[in-house]
C-alpha cells in the first residue's frame with residue numbers, strides 16, 4: 774500500500790477515532806452511554822466530583838451524548 778492519507782483534523786488520532794466507533798471498545802458506544810446516562814446524571818448531581826471514566830471519555834468525544842447528559846443533569850438540578 775502507498776502512504777495512507779491522514780485526515781487533517783487533529784481532534785483525535787485516527788486509531789482513537791477507530792476505537793470510539795467500534796462496539797468492542799474499552800469505552801462506551803452511544804447505545805451503552807445512553808443506557809448509563811440516568812445513573813451517571815444522578816451520580817453527578819449527587820456528587821459534582823463524581824468520575825465515571827468511561828462515560829467522561831465518551832462524552833468528551835461525542836457532542837450528541839454530551840448535550841444529552843448536560844440537559845439531563847440540568848433537569849435533575851432544577
Ligand SMILES: [Zn+2]
Pocket residue numbers: 802803804806831835837838839
Ligand atoms: Zn455518544
